[in-house]
Amino acid sequence: MDVEITLVNPVYQGNVGAVARVMKNFGFSKLVLVNSCALDEEARAMASHAQDVLEAAQHAPLEQVFSTSNLVIGTTGIIGPHSKLRAPYPLAALGSKLSVTEGVVSILFGPEDQGLPNAVLQQCDMLINIQTSPEYPVMNLSHAVAVILYTISSSKTVSSGKRAAATHVELSGLLQHTSEVLEAIEFPAHKRKRVLINLKRIYGRSALSSREIQMLRGVLHRIELRLKR
């Protein structure tokens, strides 16, 4: 899967630069511009360290985007019974959908003031929409790109963000050790069980790593050492 970000008739060059930046932040590099505003200093300033993405942007007519893409996804802020744009694809599922899609995927964003015209949306293979507050649904163009690229990239990298969670055996060892220390410090016997259950809930909610369990047991061990003196 090869994701292209296509800006259709972008009006503010600062937004084009900001889009280039957030693309690079999430590891995307193919920017396509359809009938873009002029790009000068402001675009470069907003692109910051993504000058390469901005400079490599392709200028192309919209027909070419449709003819060279395997899947064209339209973005829209307006969804509902009164628009023709029903049934957007759930954004949370977009990443996993794209991970099983082959070829070129183009995601289209319309001009800042108007969004994509209905005629273009109707040509798209799929629509996506970011759920916003009805009070102010119009997002800044680069913010919309940021959110959508985040949803795609976060589903790709889910595993690398995971921490090594402790096993059940390690957790039981920690609780057993805690129980022994409670006895050693002469914690009232009738309250011990409740304390242990509480600790189990706290540890469970925090999803302890193996390393954190070692750290906690290190502290327990030190209490025992000190009591033996």
Added chain:
Amino acid sequence: MDVEITLVNPVYQGNVGAVARVMKNFGFSKLVLVNSCALDEEARAMASHAQDVLEAAQHAPLEQVFSTSNLVIGTTGIIGPHSKLRAPYPLAALGSKLSVTEGVVSILFGPEDQGLPNAVLQQCDMLINIQTSPEYPVMNLSHAVAVILYTISSSKTVSSGKRAAATHVELSGLLQHTSEVLEAIEFPAHKRKRVLINLKRIYGRSALSSREIQMLRGVLHRIELRLKR
């Protein structure tokens, strides 16, 4: 749960305005500014139809943010074995976590050029991090806010079984007490700080209730009593 977005030492007024806009897009209205740059036309232009959020922004010292929040979340782009900032909370789970948290939740964002200093990150109850490309991890400030508010607002988890979350002051009291006990059991001085930071992360992830903090302090008190014998 009442989410506040706190910008610490923001440098570019356009970013402050853009943050106000995306807050309103996702239905958030409480903006707190700590030692902000001046806000003039550029901030207003970028805020677009979120002038109300920008105008209602509170200026406050950082200490006040910590003392009035139940949960303080620090954002950072730098995570890893070489930083002291281990174990960030998984961003995908943040929304459901907050949906069972009561009280004021402050999410802190550092200045554009530097991010939050380590001293502030260490004070935070929880850390979050947006996974970006190692090639260019530095996101625009308002893009980072956009992604994080999206993750919170898109989580539709129905909250049930809400527990009363402890305040920041109660948590600090627990950590101070723990620090005293570590000293009393002669836990190696050079390792104490790391243990305390690890415990803060664990407690932060598990969102301790006031009652659980009392329980934990009861155990600490019992250790002290036993050592005095």
